[in-house]
Amino acid sequence: MSLKVITIDFWNTLFDSTNGIERNQIRNNSIRTALQKIGREVTEKEMQDAVSSAWAHFNRIWTDEMRTPMPRESVEYFWENLKLPFDESAISEVVESFELAILAKPPKLMKNASYVLDKLAKDYKLAIISDTGFTPGSILKQVMKNSGVLDYFSAFSFSDETNVAKPHPKAYLTVLEELKCSPENALHIGDIEKTDIVGAVNMNMYAIRFSGDPTYLTKPNTKQTSGDAEVFDWNDALLEIRRIDSSLF
Structure with missing residues (x-):
């Protein structure tokens, strides 16, 4: 038995959160423009409260219903x-x-990610398993293409396309079934313990928690991971994947 498929999360694993504030400014400006067009005025506080409420709604559904609006x-x-x-x-x-x-x-693409993807793609099938927020999977694929890494991947599972979010089993099975790989022959790399890692472990996949994004915006993880390893750099991820794979022979 050996690893055949490596699945990877998009946010804070393959890509960081750089320009998140700027993206939200663009979105907020579009709201202001729309309000002007319909002739409505709201105070800055009213708008920020509404934005915060929308995020709370998103996070509640993400957690309680295992899907992303x-x-x-x-x-x-x-x-x-x-x-x-x-x-x-x-x-x-x-x-x-x-x-x-x-x-x-x-x-931004995480440091050393492109180099490691090139190495991994020679030995394994690569897939993306990612929950989406305001950006649909089709646009995330365009970001990957612009960064020169899209062609390393053979399958994709985005929550806006599968209608489920991690840790739901379908998020993982979508790519595993497409690539004809059993969970026991697959490994997932992601940053969030309660979604990425717990979901993979529950599927009997191997799991590596990636904690190397300095722009990380999400609440802190648990101190210990239930996965097989925790890494802080993509070069370390490569070493851990090789270690895990070699132990399966």
Whole structure:
């Protein structure tokens, strides 16, 4: 028995959170523009409260229902929170801005990731398993293409396309079944213990927690991981994958 498939999370694992504030500024500006078009005024506090409420709604569904709301669902929740009149054109423009902001202000590929992907792709099938927020998987793939790493991957599982979020088994099975690989022959690398790692471990996959993103914005993880290793750099991830794989013979 040996590893056949390596699955990788997008956010804070393959890519960092660089330009997150700038992306949110683009989104907030699109909201202000939309409000001007429909002739409505809200205070800065009202808007920030509505944004915070939309994020809380997103996180509640992500945790409780193991899915991530579509960008349009989040925008409509925000819209209703401010008691704005329904305007299809204005809402659609805001949704588009939310989805495409990442192309104007993209995150950065993690240090050494490209080098390690090139090494791994020679021996394993690579796949992305990622929960999505305001950016759909189709746009994240464009970010990967722009960074020169898309072609290393053979399969993709984005929560906006599968309608489930990690740790739901379907998030992992989507790519494992496509690549005809049993969980016991697969390893997942991700940054969040309660989603990435717990989900992989529950699937009987091997798991490595990646904690090497200095721009990390999420709440701290548990001190100990339930996975097989914790790494802080992609070069270390390569070494751990080789170690785990060699122990399977």
